[in-house]
Amino acid sequence: xxxxxxxxxxxxxxxxxxxxxxxxxxxxxxxxxxxxxxxxxxxxxxxxxxxxxxxxxxxxxxxxxxxxxxxxxxxxxxxxxxxxxxxxxxxxxxxxxxxxxxxxxxxxxxxxxx
Amino acid sequence: xxxxxxxxxxxxxxxxxxxxxxxxxxxxxxxxxxxxxxxxxxxxxxxxxxxxxxxxxxxxxxxxxxxxxxxxxxxxxxxxxxxxxxxxxxxxxxxxxxxxxxxxxxxxxxxxxx
Numbered sequence: 305x306x307x308x309x310x311x312x313x314x315x316x317x318x319x320x321x322x323x324x325x326x327x328x329x330x331x332x333x334x335x336x337x338x339x340x341x342x343x344x345x346x347x348x349x350x351x352x353x354x355x356x357x358x359x360x361x362x363x364x365x366x367x368x369x370x371x372x373x374x375x376x377x378x379x380x381x382x383x384x385x386x387x388x389x390x391x392x393x394x395x396x397x398x399x400x401x402x403x404x405x406x407x408x409x410x411x412x413x414x415x416x417x418x
Numbered sequence: 419x420x421x422x423x424x425x426x427x428x429x430x431x432x433x434x435x436x437x438x439x440x441x442x443x444x445x446x447x448x449x450x451x452x453x454x455x456x457x458x459x460x461x462x463x464x465x466x467x468x469x470x471x472x473x474x475x476x477x478x479x480x481x482x483x484x485x486x487x488x489x490x491x492x493x494x495x496x497x498x499x500x501x502x503x504x505x506x507x508x509x510x511x512x513x514x515x516x517x518x519x520x521x522x523x524x525x526x527x528x529x530x531x532x
Contacts, residue, residue, distance in 0.1 A: 394461065409460055
């Protein structure tokens with residue numbers, strides 16, 4: 305079965321600074337990879353997803369993520385964060401074969417300071 | 419836009435009560451899911467449904483059941499609520515059963531069992 309690890313529980317970043325959220329997965333082949341965001345009091349919203357092809361994926365709200373097979377990673381980045389980016393971010397993995405469902409990481413809470 | 423609604427944002431119940439959580443989606447999606455979200459544990463899949471009257475157990479089905487009598491509605495039932503079922507419950511839907519499909523989430527129901 306696949307698994308996903310988000311090593312950072314909480315990250316604090318100054319507004320305007322760059323951001324990188326880490327995600328590592330365990331799966332025998334190339335999985336489907338996702339980043340979701342949960343703003344306070346809201347459900348989850350998809351930021352971006354990777355299936356195949358170009359390893360740098362662009363998403364909504366100015367986010368991007370890079371798939372690195374050699375490191376089993378799918379880190380999320382943003383060059384300049386805004387106060388509205390304060391939220392919880394979830395990485396998720398789904399197998400590219402078989403019938404298993406999405407497996408979510410434990411989440412990283414992002415705090416933005418002025 | 420896909421809209422997933424959940425019947426309550428906050429719910430307080432007593433131990434032993436039967437609890438119904440309702441979820442409705444308006445985009446004719448085939449798949450629907452129930453997750454629970456707990457701090458430090460991320461999202462865990464309770465049950466999902468591929469079609470009307472079809473259901474499959476997720477990772478943590480114990481103490482829960484589900485009902486899907488109509489395509490747009492997926493109910494989560496706690497037959498006899500217990501304090502360890504205090505949690506945030508998230509409903510989601512997706513267009514079909516492919517693992518690469520985007521899941522669309524409702525705002526969540528925060529359940530407190532006393």
